[in-house]
Amino acid sequence: MxxxxxxxxxxxxxxxxxxxxxxxxxxxxxxxxxxxxxxxxxxxxxxxxxxxxxxxxxxxNNLQTLVSTIEDYSKILASDYRLQNELYNDLLLNTKHEDSKPVGGLNNLSMKKTLSETISNIVEPNTKIKAVSILTSNHHWVDVGFADNAYASRIFGDGYGPEDRYYLPVWTSLIKFGFLYEGEDSVFAVSKTVIHKDTGKMIGRIFLYVKETTIASIYEEGENKGGDFYIVDSAGRIISSQNKAKLYRDFKEAVSISLPETGKDTTFTQGSGSEEMLIFTHRFEPLKWTIVSAIPMKNISxxxxxxxxxxxxxxxxxxxxxxxxxxxxxxxxxxxxxxxxxxMRQIRSGQMQVRSPYQSKDEIGYLSEGFNNLMDRMEALMAENVEKQRTKAEIEFKLLQSQVKPHFLYNTVETIISLIKLGLGKQAIQAAQYMANFYKISLSKGDDIIPIGEEMRLTESYLEIQQLRYVEYMEYTMEIDHDIMSYSIPKLTLQPIVENAIYHGLKLKKEKGIIRISGRRNGNQLEIEIYDNGAGMHKNQIKAIMDGTSVPDEINGFGIRSVSNRIRMLYGERYGLQVESEYGVYTKIIVVLPLRYH
Missing domain, CATH: 1.10.287 (Helix Hairpins)
Incomplete structure (x- = not known):
């Protein structure tokens, strides 16, 4: 997180x-x-x-109309007087000769003609009925046209069964039936018992054949979204389908759809993904058939x-x-x-005069105006602070000068007097010359920035005078590259550091020590190193002197800190003093200055 x-x-x-x-x-x-x-x-x-x-x-509704129409035709045909007369005459004729071989009266051409004329009105092309077969009371199948009597005899037999006692039309399931000129076809057979209207006797039975395609045409004309329609009988067999290869097959095995056994109209889905189907079932009660519509969900979608x-x-x-x-x-x-x-980034990089140019009455405009006002105030405070620091540094430097000059003058005069008393006139003259040289350069016509060569002569004059006083415990060397002599340095930069090395380094050591001053160019800056092998300092002492956190009771701490602050004020934070020391061993102070000609 x-x-x-x-x-x-x-x-x-x-x-x-x-x-x-x-x-x-x-x-x-x-x-x-x-x-x-x-x-x-x-x-x-x-x-x-x-x-x-x-x-x-x-x-x-269309199926009900078709079924009702077919059944009506069967009733009309069964009650037709010409058909009844022919069948009744055949019954009487064969009854008279019941002890002999039955007479095939219906086989004569006149009777065939009469029955053909009767049947022709209710078969194709006048109706949806493909053909008609007649079974007489004497168990003869009458050949009256398209129906193949051999198929009828083989399928329905030549006798009468229990269903013949019913006077209503009876539908068979889907069967294969042969026609004389067209071969086999899938049909539904509708049988109707013929009852003589005068005697009430059963004089025959008629069979009307309706092709499966006639039933299928009812739903094939509709728009089914690429789905399939099926009609399933009470035994679960497919008796009508757009795919004729599935006829006579068990519905569940052929289509992989399980129909509910409630016997009611239902709607449900089956399968999943691309195989999901939306199933509709509608019960056709007159014949105990079930109409099934199976539509793929992908087609619906x-x-x-x-x-x-x-x-x-x-x-x-x-x-x-x-x-x-x-x-x-x-x-x-x-x-x-x-x-x-x-x-803000420009200001952070040092461009303190940059301001936001956006001016508006919205929130960002208020923020921009506030930021500009803040920067104006900050710049004024910084300028005021810089001025205060400069003034402070100048005061410190003047204070340092005011302390160094009388103190140094007094000590030098005492040294000259002592040399004269000792009869060392030549040394006394040298001391006076060194003192004059020191004060000449330190005055330098009021300039605070002088060449490094001048600063070295000033420092050398100071060291020569001090060596006369402390010859028993100090000596010094100066190794300054000639190339840097013309570069500038703040006046009296080295003298406070050298004085600190003498009074707080070498004087505290019991044996004779050395001060070594060296100067060189390092890249784009100057480095002047003041080294002494005196008493050294602890790290907390160095930090206290450089940060000003201690209150120095002598000029050394004040002088070093004043030199460092003065250099930073003049040239920036990257310049100043670097102090390295080990207590009891040595002290090394490096003055870092920019390359600037005087």
Whole structure:
């Protein structure tokens, strides 16, 4: 979580606003698209359920009309007086000769003609009935045209069964039946017992044949979204289908759909993924048939493609518009913040005069105005502080000079007097010359910046005088590169450091010590090193002197700190003094200066 917070914190405000807007819009569009897709899918499925239910009702009504029509034709034919007369005469004729071989009266041409004329009115092309067969009371099949009597005899037999006692038409399941000129075909047979209207005797039975394609044409004319229709009998066999290869097969095995056993109209789904099907069942009670409609869900959902394309198109357009608006909005908000941040970076790099140019009445404008006012105030305070520091440094330097000169003058005069008393006139003259040289250079016509060569002569004069006084415990060397002599240095930079090395380094050591002064150029800066092998200092002493946290009771600490502050004030923080010391061993102070000619 911390890493994520750090990652978020590293993103710019512009990108945060842009990403936040995009995330909100994407979530909104995705949610809206999801619900729109879900609602549209639900609406399409409900619409398809309603359409399919109405279509099944229409198929049932058309099937009921067809069944009723076929049964009506069977009743009309069974009650036709010409058919009844022929069948009754055949019954009487064969009754008179019952002790002999039955007479095939219906085989004569006149009777065939009469029956053909009777039947021709109720078969194709006048009706949906393909052909008609007649079984007489004497168990003869009458050949009256298209129906193959051999098939009829083989399928229905030559006798009468229990169903012949019913006077209503009886439908068979789907059967294979042969026709004289067309061969076999799948048909439904509708049988009707012929009862003589005067005597009430059963004088025969008629069979009307309806092709399966006639039944199938009822639902093939409808719009079923690429699905399949089936009619299943009470035994679960397919008796009508658009795919004729599935006829006569068990419905569950052929289609892999399990029908509920409730016997009621149902709607359900089966399968999953691309195999999911929407199943409708409608019960046709007159014949105990079940009408089944199976529609693949992918076909139903095909209508959603246009809706989804529309949703995707609108979503893409909205997202593109949102991207543009979010970019422009985030840019308009953050552009001025970036300008203000750029101004801050310039100020941080040292360009203190730079100000934010943005002016407005909005929040960023107030922030920009406040920032400019703050920087103006800060610049004024910094200028005031610099002036105070310069004044302080000058006061410290003047104080240092005022302390060094009388003190040094007094000691030097005492040394000269002592040399004269000892009869060392030559040494006394040298001391006086060194003193004169020291004060000549230290005055330097009021200049605070002098060449390094002058500073070295001033320091050498000071060391020569001090060596006359402390010859028993000090000596010195000076190794300054000739190339740096013309570069500038603040006056009296080295003298306070050398004085500190004598009084607080060498004098505290019991044996004779050395002060070594060396100077060189190092890249783009000068380095002057003052080394002594005196008493050394602890780290806390060095820190106290450089930070000014201690209150020095002598001139040494004040002088070193004053020199360091003066150099930093003149040239910047990268210049000044570097102090290195080991207690009881040595002290080394490096003066770092810029390359500037006097």
């Amino acid at each position: 911390k890493g994520f917070s750090m990652y978020i914190g590293g993103i710019s405000i512009k990108n945060k606003i842009f990403i936040s807007n995009i995330l909100i819009i994407v979530v909104f569009i995705s949610t809206q698209s999801y619900f729109a897709n879900t609602i549209s899918q639900k609406a399409i499925i409900e619409k398809e359920i309603n359409n399919s239910s109405r279509e099944l009702v229409l198929i049932q 095909s209508g959603r493609k246009e809706i989804n394309q529309l949703i995707l198109g609108v979503g893409a357009a909205c997202l593109l518009l949102a991207l543009i608006v979010s970019f422009l909005l985030s840019r308009s908000i953050t552009r001025h913040i970036f300008q203000l941040a750029k101004t």
